[in-house]
Amino acid sequence: MAKQLCYEDVDVGAEVTPLAKIATTRMLVQWAGASGDFNPLHYDEDFAKSQGVGTPIVHGALKRAWLGQLMTGWVGEQGVLKKLFCQYRGMDYPRKMKTMEEPHGGETWWCKGKVSKKYEEGGEHLVECEIWVENGKGEKTTPGRALVALPLRSKG
Amino acid sequence: MAEGSIITEELRKLIGVTAGEPVTFKVEEGAIQRYAQAIGDPNPLYNDVEYAAKSRHGRLMCPPGFTGWPVKAGGVPMFELVEALVKAGAPPRLLDGGIEYEFLVPMGAGDVLTATTKVADIVEKEGKSGKFMLATIETTFVNQNGDVAVRALASFINR
Numbered sequence: 001m002a003k004q005l006c007y008e009d010v011d012v013g014a015e016v017t018p019l020a021k022i023a024t025t026r027m028l029v030q031w032a033g034a035s036g037d038f039n040p041l042h043y044d045e046d047f048a049k050s051q052g053v054g055t056p057i058v059h060g061a062l063k064r065a066w067l068g069q070l071m072t073g074w075v076g077e078q079g080v081l082k083k084l085f086c087q088y089r090g091m092d093y094p095r096k097m098k099t100m101e102e103p104h105g106g107e108t109w110w111c112k113g114k115v116s117k118k119y120e121e122g123g124e125h126l127v128e129c130e131i132w133v134e135n136g137k138g139e140k141t142t143p144g145r146a147l148v149a150l151p152l153r154s155k156g
Numbered sequence: 157m158a159e160g161s162i163i164t165e166e167l168r169k170l171i172g173v174t175a176g177e178p179v180t181f182k183v184e185e186g187a188i189q190r191y192a193q194a195i196g197d198p199n200p201l202y203n204d205v206e207y208a209a210k211s212r213h214g215r216l217m218c219p220p221g222f223t224g225w226p227v228k229a230g231g232v233p234m235f236e237l238v239e240a241l242v243k244a245g246a247p248p249r250l251l252d253g254g255i256e257y258e259f260l261v262p263m264g265a266g267d268v269l270t271a272t273t274k275v276a277d278i279v280e281k282e283g284k285s286g287k288f289m290l291a292t293i294e295t296t297f298v299n300q301n302g303d304v305a306v307r308a309l310a311s312f313i314n315r
Contacts, residue, residue, distance in 0.1 A: 030193070031194045031195075034190040034191045035191065060252075062194075062195070065191075065194075066195065068219055068220035069195055069197040072199065077201065080259075081220050083257065083258050083259070084220055085254055085256040085257070086254060087252060087253070087254030088252050
């Protein structure tokens with residue numbers, strides 16, 4: 001496991017370790033099954049066209065789950081994700097598959113974040129972050145916030 | 157612009173209304189693993205039963221958001237509430253106001269959760285382009301000990 005992140009390690013303005021993601025049509029089908037969201041908007045070309053989005057779009061909840069991974073990965077096992085907020089501002093389109101396992105070339109999404117505040121409350125050491133998913137053009141399609149509690153390094 | 161409140165009496169009556177009956181479901185190991193795989197999250201606390209058993213949690217844990225968007229919380233029909241808002245006179249242009257999760261108690265394999273979705277609040281706000289309505293739909297997931305494990309607040313803006 002990676003070294004545990006501690007409250008003393010982060011300052012306002014610090015970057016959350018970025019996480020790269022590639023949405024593929026295959027991943028959206030897998031997500032539909034795992035999450036139980038079977039809206040055909042996310043896998044049926046004709047239906048997506050009839051709904052005015054062109055082609056199937058990435059589930060908002062999948063992008064939110066990526067942001068969850070961004071934060072839980074960053075805070076490590078001794079850190080606690082307390083709040084997660086996000087908003088769906090822009091649509092994202094998955095890469096199509098070239099082989100059963102490999103997608104075609106194309107967009108890579110980045111989940112990113114920045115520390116906006118750190119404070120103590122109720123005996124906890126809390127860190128608030130602005131977080132977002134950005135598409136291949138650098139547009140923040142899914143902005144949000146997260147609140148985490150981190151352990152103290154100096155705690156004896 | 158119209159005088160008075162855009163929150164009609166019918167809308168006010170919807171505050172506190174729940175969407176259908178509460179739904180109870182058990183958190184299964186396989187469901188957690190498939191969820192983590194679908195995200196592409198290799199965290200062993202979600203994927204590796206033996207590793208998780210030796211961790212401070214003692215079992216596979218749920219990734220954040222495992223309980224789903226309220227609409228999918230074991231089939232709680234949140235969209236019925238959103239439709240009810242429009243029928244009760246809410247302005248027709250619906251915008252996603254985002255969703256906030258509060259994680260209060262860790263959730264893991266074996267937990268039995270009961271999800272209840274309700275209209276938590278409907279308020280009027282004043283924006284640059286006039287009045288709008290902000291509805292908050294809350295889903296709580298209560299575990300087998302009676303503790304609220306997760307609270308999800310979805311906001312809808314009607315203009």
